[in-house]
Amino acid sequence: MRNFLRYFFLAVVAGTASLSGGGNSASAQTYPIDCAILLCLSGGWPASEPCSRARAEFIRRITPWPVEPPLQIWRCPMGASFEPVDDPGRTRRVIDILFSNASTLPQNLAESDPEKAGALLPAVVRSKGVEPLPHPDGFALHLIQDRADIDISGPEFNFIRSIRVFDVRYARQHESRDSDCSRFETVLLGSYGIQGDFYWSRSSVAALPEAHVGLERWGDHCPSIYHRSVFVDWRDYEGNYGFEQVNY
Known part of the structure; x- marks a missing residue:
């Protein structure tokens, strides 16, 4: 092969x-x-x-x-x-x-x-x-x-099944009026099955790969954050890592 x-x-x-x-x-x-x-x-x-x-x-x-x-x-x-x-x-x-x-x-x-x-x-x-x-x-x-x-x-x-798509549709962190830290997130993970079938599942900010940029301070005290992005990563046939991120 x-x-x-x-x-x-x-x-x-x-x-x-x-x-x-x-x-x-x-x-x-x-x-x-x-x-x-x-x-x-x-x-x-x-x-x-x-x-x-x-x-x-x-x-x-x-x-x-x-x-x-x-x-x-x-x-x-x-x-x-x-x-x-x-x-x-x-x-x-x-x-x-x-x-x-x-x-x-x-x-x-x-x-x-x-x-x-x-x-x-x-x-x-x-x-x-x-x-x-x-x-x-x-x-x-x-x-x-x-x-x-x-x-x-x-x-x-396996390089096909290594592809992951993280759709960060909404991630917001801010301090509320009563000085509490409010966090809201909607993250979906797109994955490939054994035969290359693609499906979506629920995910979270915590599951984002280290290469993702923009949510590093998520959960760190309560800095104001508003973020939306799509992040895709993969490994080629030899196992080398690659990724792309699109912010919007």
Whole structure:
């Protein structure tokens, strides 16, 4: 998997660099932006035009309002090829799909094993207003709406689950009229599940990472504080820490 991610990432960087030579950035970007976010994040956001664009989109999604999942892995067709046994050509086929405008996602199991041609095979469908992709009769249809379309439960994908989004919607501390210290806070934590599904849960100022700036004096006597921000942090494939904060 380490070699796969490295090869996959280098192909994205090289391919997108060649695509961006002419025309505007919108027309040059023929690959799913979330695939670029996935690969550039895993590599620690290396300096390149496609990774700069991917990081800008990653940050734009947490810039209020609304706060979106910074990585929407269900928009990246990782399971574009289905085969019973991995072979050297699989990586190339996935990369070819990323850099093509193919309207369908190939299903290769029946081609590789004629005896299974009549079996029910999974056909990935992108949802949220998109028409179902064409699929042969007899194929089972699976809606992939909020998680990766392949198994990413292994440790090699821990960098996805490391992403945390702290939405500090309201944090106020001040001295009340009766000289008591009043504190009010609303903090939500956005996290990723085993298969890349994103969900929100209640959190608190106390749970904010040390890298967060603006609430250091929270709970210290009673200095006047009013703060709102969105903070996202992560660890790349090698475990290196990174973060961004947007105040508003």
